[in-house]
Amino acid sequence: MVDDDGHFGERVAEQYDESSAPEFQEETVERTVDVLAELAGGGRALELGIGTGRIALPLARRGVPVHGIELSRAMVEHMRAKPGGEEIGVSIGDFATVRVDTAAEGPFSLAFLVFNTIMNLTSQEAQVACFRNAAEHLAPGGCFVIEVMVPELRRIPAGQNIVPFRTGPTKWAYTVYNTATQDATCHYIEVTEDGRGETRTIPFRYVWPAELDLMAQLAGLRLRDRWDGWTRTPFTENSAQHVSVWEKPIG
Numbered sequence: 001m002v003d004d005d006g007h008f009g010e011r012v013a014e015q016y017d018e019s020s021a022p023e024f025q026e027e028t029v030e031r032t033v034d035v036l037a038e039l040a041g042g043g044r045a046l047e048l049g050i051g052t053g054r055i056a057l058p059l060a061r062r063g064v065p066v067h068g069i070e071l072s073r074a075m076v077e078h079m080r081a082k083p084g085g086e087e088i089g090v091s092i093g094d095f096a097t098v099r100v101d102t103a104a105e106g107p108f109s110l111a112f113l114v115f116n117t118i119m120n121l122t123s124q125e126a127q128v129a130c131f132r133n134a135a136e137h138l139a140p141g142g143c144f145v146i147e148v149m150v151p152e153l154r155r156i157p158a159g160q161n162i163v164p165f166r167t168g169p170t171k172w173a174y175t176v177y178n179t180a181t182q183d184a185t186c187h188y189i190e191v192t193e194d195g196r197g198e199t200r201t202i203p204f205r206y207v208w209p210a211e212l213d214l215m216a217q218l219a220g221l222r223l224r225d226r227w228d229g230w231t232r233t234p235f236t237e238n239s240a241q242h243v244s245v246w247e248k249p250i251g
């Protein structure tokens with residue numbers, strides 16, 4: 001069920017850290033924070049979709065002041081319960097449109113949107129608005145960073161539109177793709193201990209690197225770097241994901 005917390009209500013929020021365990025591995029988080037702290041360059045950082053603070057909290061511990069925009073109060077409450085979570089400012093709302101007041105502390109030197117979260121915006125219009133919103137929060141010379149998968153259409157067997165990505169005795173998950181509209185829907189099915197079933201469905205809009213570059217261009221940003229991941233290895237035609245950095249030109 002979708003409520004004001006979007007697809008990340010309390011039921012999801014309470015399991016989020018455990019169900020995203022690979023993303024919470026110390027090495028993964030440290031690598032991410034290394035890159036983001038360097039890009040912040042001593043300035044402030046804005047995380048779009050801050051969630052339970054997986055990246056924001058360690059980034060703040062590095063001395064980077066972080067502010068978040070987040071739709072789900074439930075996710076934010078779980079961040080608040082962690083050490084340092086109370087100190088991070090969060091604006092509740094849609095990161096495609098919510099404007100954080102920068103009058104007192106000035107613009108951000110970094111805005112970032114990680115873990116495929118750009119795909120949570122399910123229309124091209126909303127994704128374009130998100131780039132514009134991020135750009136408007138940046139100081140000249142500031143960067144907008146996105147981490148997102150490359151659409152996995154090469155994994156779709158001919159004549160089909162479904163890609164399973166989790167199989168097991170009690171948990172299954174698969175994505176249904178519509179290649180005409182760039183819509184994708186992830187279905188999660190779990191058999192609970194009492195033998196009942198639970199299902200969850202999340203809609204996405206998958207998006208290509210070149211399309212993101214055009215969105216950046218519309219927002220007045222230009223591509224500075226594109227890597228295969230947080231290790232900054234080069235992005236290639238075989239990359240399954242990318243970390244892209246667009247900058248707001250000075251002057």
Ligand SMILES: C[S@@+](CC[C@H](N)C(=O)[O-])C[C@H]1O[C@@H](n2cnc3c(N)ncnc32)[C@H](O)[C@@H]1O
Binds near residue numbers: 008049055069117
């Ligand atoms: C995959 S989680 C990522 C959370 C965190 N950034 C991380 O890396 O662990 C996506 C988060 O973005 C939030 N979100 C999704 N769409 C949003 C929107 N349009 N505006 C604000 N937050 C949104 C969700 O509520 C959720 O907390």
